[in-house]
Amino acid sequence: MSVKEIGAKLQAKGLKIGLVASRFNEFVTKELISGAVDCLVRHGSNESDITVVRIPGANESPMAAQIMARSGKFDAVIALGVVIQGATPHAGLINGQVSKSLAKVALDTGVPVINGVVPAESLEQAIERAGTKAGNKGWAAAQAAIEMANLYKELA
Ligand code: INI
Numbered sequence: 001m002s003v004k005e006i007g008a009k010l011q012a013k014g015l016k017i018g019l020v021a022s023r024f025n026e027f028v029t030k031e032l033i034s035g036a037v038d039c040l041v042r043h044g045s046n047e048s049d050i051t052v053v054r055i056p057g058a059n060e061s062p063m064a065a066q067i068m069a070r071s072g073k074f075d076a077v078i079a080l081g082v083v084i085q086g087a088t089p090h091a092g093l094i095n096g097q098v099s100k101s102l103a104k105v106a107l108d109t110g111v112p113v114i115n116g117v118v119p120a121e122s123l124e125q126a127i128e129r130a131g132t133k134a135g136n137k138g139w140a141a142a143q144a145a146i147e148m149a150n151l152y153k154e155l156a
Pocket residue numbers: 022024025056057058059060081082083084085086090091094
């Protein structure tokens with residue numbers, strides 16, 4: 001085949017990465033932050049190229065992500081948080097607005113914004129996605145950020 005395929009490297013050296021991490025459900029979110037930093041460093045990042053911005057809850061992540069993406073200081077921004085379903089529909093509303101708004105920030109700014117917010121039905125399900133049975137969503141989000149940051153450079 002002679003098709004031209006463009007694919008990006010999984011090399012994080014020199015990439016400036018911003019993490020927007022919620023304080024809500026800190027017990028789980030801190031594991032997502034560790035997973036994301038571990039992934040970035042294993043792929044060649046220097047810790048000095050990683051900035052973690054703390055916010056109250058996932059609802060605020062698009063706001064912080066927008067300022068970071070607009071600043072020109074980051075090759076990718078990753079939103080990390082955990083939204084656990086409670087007795088009210090609050091969690092569903094947060095998840096819906098967060099994923100749409102993060103995608104909008106990415107499209108409006110031209111900077112990849114990766115959604116690493118875990119939507120969970122229970123604390124147990126959240127823990128499963130934060131470094132136990134179902135992997136670590138922070139790690140996976142960081143891997144996507146590396147690939148997208150490099151892809152944007154390839155396509156520029
Ligand atoms: N924020 C979260 O990050 N996770 C949650 O599970 C959550 N719940 O369930 O309420 C949550 N709420 C706070 C919200 O993100 C905002 O910080 C708050 O509403 C102020 O705007």
